[in-house]
Amino acid sequence: MKSTLSNKKVWLMAISATFLVASCSDETTIFENPEDNLVTETNQTKLENSVNFERAGVLDIYEDPIASAKRYNTTGKAEAAGDFPLTLVAQIAPPTFSNGENLTATHVVLDGDYGYVSYNTVGQDYVGAIDVINISDPNNPRVTSxxxxxxxxxxxxxxxNGYIYVAGGVDSEQSVRATANSLVAKIEVSGGRMNTSNITYGFQEGFNATDVRVFDNIVVVTSGQDGFVVTYDKNDLSVLNEAAYADLRSVAYNGLEIAVLDASQGVSFLDENLTNKRSIAIDSDFGIDAKRTLDFSGDNIVVAEGSKGAGVYNATSGSFLEFLPILTNPENAEQGDIVTNGVAVNEDVLLMANGAGGLSLSEKLNNTTEGVGVIELTGSINYVASKGDYIFAASGKSGFQIIKLNRPSTSLAARCSDLQSYSGSANLNVNNGDDLAYRGSKRFNSVNVGGNLLLCGSWTVKDHVNINANGLFEMNGTLVVGRNNRQRNVTVNSGATLRIEGNLTIYGDLILNDGATIEFIGDDSIAAIRGNVVKSETAIVTGNFNDYYDKF
Structure with a gap:
């Protein structure tokens, strides 16, 4: 049966009154248009309090795929420093309001200085939300709308180009506007704030709209369970083309063609007119009404296949290449909850959102993909997106988590190109008389410097950093130590020097003992000390730098 499609431009009328949901200053103050079932959060305090820094700081990666997320090396060999020095920037709590207490994060898209997040409600209720997050300052993300x-x-x-497009489901029997249960909405956004006075809607058949992509002048929306893939004109959401499918879950675009994932048959590759050019048959169990995504990776396409993990296929021939298994089963997780819901590709990094199995990271090397491990996050991960130096992981009722990859800049890599890459122990010890210099990006457990050490690149340290008497530690790039809920110190002892050119972040104290020196090189260095600067009277601080938290 052909779908009934329509679109309508909605002009939201100004509201002359507001109402307060509760008396506490942290509760929601809202403007509402009952006709459009739309609520705008106006309580700035509540937006600010949505950001949680409790677990911010250095992230470990559980590298053992068998030992159920255990951190410790049991082989008797010294633990090597790990690649991918990740840090957790912050966690964003899911929105709540009256009759909307069970929202879960479903999807996120990154563009420039902002992340845009969608939410839904598990079960029969139709309740959702949109957040806009400013991530221009990695030390202080803010929910702006x-x-x-x-x-x-x-x-x-x-x-x-200045608009958010959201796809979802609506109770058409309770709506005065909806002509079908699947919707797409176009909302203007500028400077991190949504403008709800002029929203354009489109509706299509299908139990629920599952995914949306925008390219050129086209908006592509999929809807599951006897739904359609529909292309809309980006300007007014008028319908261009449609094609019926049994159970669509996701859509991707690689600049040349559209790929859709149908849980009943596999992946279909379409042109802009939605003509099916070829297909890849996949017989995996994609679950009922479960989120499953796909993403292009060079010449390949990666498909989230539930309990199997992620399947990698050649996008042209359809040949199966490999399965990327779910690396770790966390203790006490329900087996049925450990499924790959989503995949994301960012240059040489492939990420898998594995539900209760967490967020796994793999590295693309030549023509193969090697699993690195599972990132130390909380909550069940049901979607992941990554762009530039950031990863956004949607964690259901835990909201979502912002992770920084801490990739060294191109200019920094060039300056450090003559240095040897570090490939040693996770516990870096520089003895008296040693003069060592390395480049790279690694995760350390601890750093102890008695001689001279230069690190050029991006580095994280889970535990302490000690610079012993008369030692010299020079860092060019990024160094992050500890985390907010497990604070660790950097100690500079008598006659020792810590020389920084770049960004120094310490989730703990910076201790400058008698005769210690900290030097900042250049004019752009940043010192973000979450704890205190404990400085003796004879300690020396020199150079120009941004004292981010005013601790010096």
Whole structure:
């Protein structure tokens, strides 16, 4: 049966009154248009309090795929310093409001200085939300705008040229506007704030819209369970083309063609007219109404296949190449909850959102993909996106988590190109008389310097950093130590020098003992000390730098 499709431009009327959900200053103050079931959060305090820094700091990666997320090396060999020095920037709590207490993060898209997040409600209720997060300052992300939908689940989100596009489901029987259960909405956003006075909607058949992508002048929306893939004109959401499918879950675009994932048959590759050019048959169990995504990776396409992990296929021939298994089963997790919901590719990094199995990271090397491990995060991970130096992981009712890859800059890599790459122990010890210099990006457990050490690149240290008497530690790039809920110190002892050119972040104290020196080189260095600067009277601080938390 052909779908009934329509679109409507919605002009939201100004509201002359507001109401307060509760008396506490941290509760939601909202403007609402009952006709459009739309609520705008206006309480700035509540937006600010959505950001949680409790677990911010250095992230470990559980590298043993068998030992159920155990951190410790049991082979008797010295633990090597790990690649990918990741840090958790912050966690964003899911929105809550009256009759909207069970929202879960479903999707995120990154563009420039902002991340855009969609939320839905598990179960029969149709309640959703959208967050806009400013990530221009990695030490201080901020929720700048929030909108609630009181009669719509929002399952996917895209951004293009000043507009957010969200796809989801609406209870059409309770809506005065919806002509079908699957919707797409176009919302203007500028300077991190959504403008809800002029929203354009489109509706299509299908139990629930599952995904949305925008490219050129086209918006592509999929809807599951007897739904359609539909292309809309980006300007007014008028329908261009449609094609029926049994159970669509996701859509991807590689600049040349569209790929859609149908849980009943596999992947289909389409042109802009939605003509099926070829298909890849996949017989995996994709679950009922479960989120599953796909993403292009060079000449290949990676498909989230539930309990199997992620399948990698040649996008042209359809040949199966490999399965990327779910690396770790965390203790006490329900087996049925350990499924690959989503995949994301960022240059040489491939990420898998594995539900209760966490967020796994793999590295693309030549023509193979090697599993690195599972990132130390909380919550069940149901979606992941990555762009530039950031990873956003949607964690259901735990909201979502912002992770920084801490990749060394291109210019820094050039300056350090003559140095040897570090490939030694996770516990870096520089003895008296040693003069060592390395480049790279590694995760350390600890650093102890008695001689001279130069590190050029991006580095994290889970535990302490000690610079012993008369030692010299020079760092060019990024160094992060500890985390907020497990603070660790950097100690500079008598006659020792810590020389920084770049970004120094310490989740703990910086201790400058008698005769210690810390030097900042250049004019752009940053010192972000979460604890205190404990400075003796004879300690010396020199150079120009940004004292981010005013601790010096």
């Amino acid at each position: 929030r909108v609630y939908y009181t009669n719509a689940d929002l399952n996917s989100i895209a951004y293009d």
